[in-house]
Amino acid sequence: MKMQRTRFPLFQSHLDLAHAYWTSLVKPGDCVVDATSGNGHDALLLARLALSKEKGGALIVIDKQLQALEETKKRLSCELENDIFKLAHFFHQCHSAFPSCISPVSASMIVYNLGYLPKGNKEITTKSETTIKSLEAALPLIRVGGAISITCYPGHAEGKKETEAILEWAKSLSPQQWSCCHHQWMNRYESPGLLLIQSYLES
Numbered sequence: 001m002k003m004q005r006t007r008f009p010l011f012q013s014h015l016d017l018a019h020a021y022w023t024s025l026v027k028p029g030d031c032v033v034d035a036t037s038g039n040g041h042d043a044l045l046l047a048r049l050a051l052s053k054e055k056g057g058a059l060i061v062i063d064k065q066l067q068a069l070e071e072t073k074k075r076l077s078c079e080l081e082n083d084i085f086k087l088a089h090f091f092h093q094c095h096s097a098f099p100s101c102i103s104p105v106s107a108s109m110i111v112y113n114l115g116y117l118p119k120g121n122k123e124i125t126t127k128s129e130t131t132i133k134s135l136e137a138a139l140p141l142i143r144v145g146g147a148i149s150i151t152c153y154p155g156h157a158e159g160k161k162e163t164e165a166i167l168e169w170a171k172s173l174s175p176q177q178w179s180c181c182h183h184q185w186m187n188r189y190e191s192p193g194l195l196l197i198q199s200y201l202e203s
Ligand SMILES: C[S@@+](CC[C@H](N)C(=O)[O-])C[C@H]1O[C@@H](n2cnc3c(N)ncnc32)[C@H](O)[C@@H]1O
Pocket: 035, 036, 037, 038, 039, 040, 041, 042, 043, 062, 063, 064, 065, 068, 093, 094, 095, 096, 113, 114, 115, 116, 117, 118, 124, 125, 126, 127, 130
């Protein structure tokens, strides 16, 4: 009899955990947003979870670097069928404000993978001020049961400042409306963290 191999630990990283969380929440036909598209790995998973020929759905992809947006577009167009790819919409802009095509209380998931583009210019990184502004703008877009997922990187100076600011901001969210949970590997030095903010009441 073939033995089933189990991989330990169950979640190898903050991204593993984030992806498991998205998978449990996002359903075909949903509206989802990638607010930092980068090389498009996260956007591809979101597209696979939310976009469907039968149920439609929408994926909003945002990055302030054209290079990142083009890379994401290329990845999605190669990996997805054309009918599905057409449900993805690309915006070359800062995420401090969201495109008006996203209706209030409509998104099941808004994703941030903070920091800089891997192998790109490390000077072009997410910053506390614009990230907090974006998170404020994201809250009213989340539908009941939907969530915001933020992966933070305190391993570099700007990322540390940003992580501290976000965690402080998250503490101010109403516990009657938002479930706010921060995950971090405690026995790894300055390990990345995952902040999950789920709505259980209408804004
Ligand atoms: C760590 S990468 C994202 C990785 C990506 N999700 C992936 O799957 O490859 C962070 C991205 O955030 C983008 N970014 C930084 N500041 C931004 C801002 N204010 N608005 C939108 N995108 C921003 C960067 O250009 C970079 O591509």
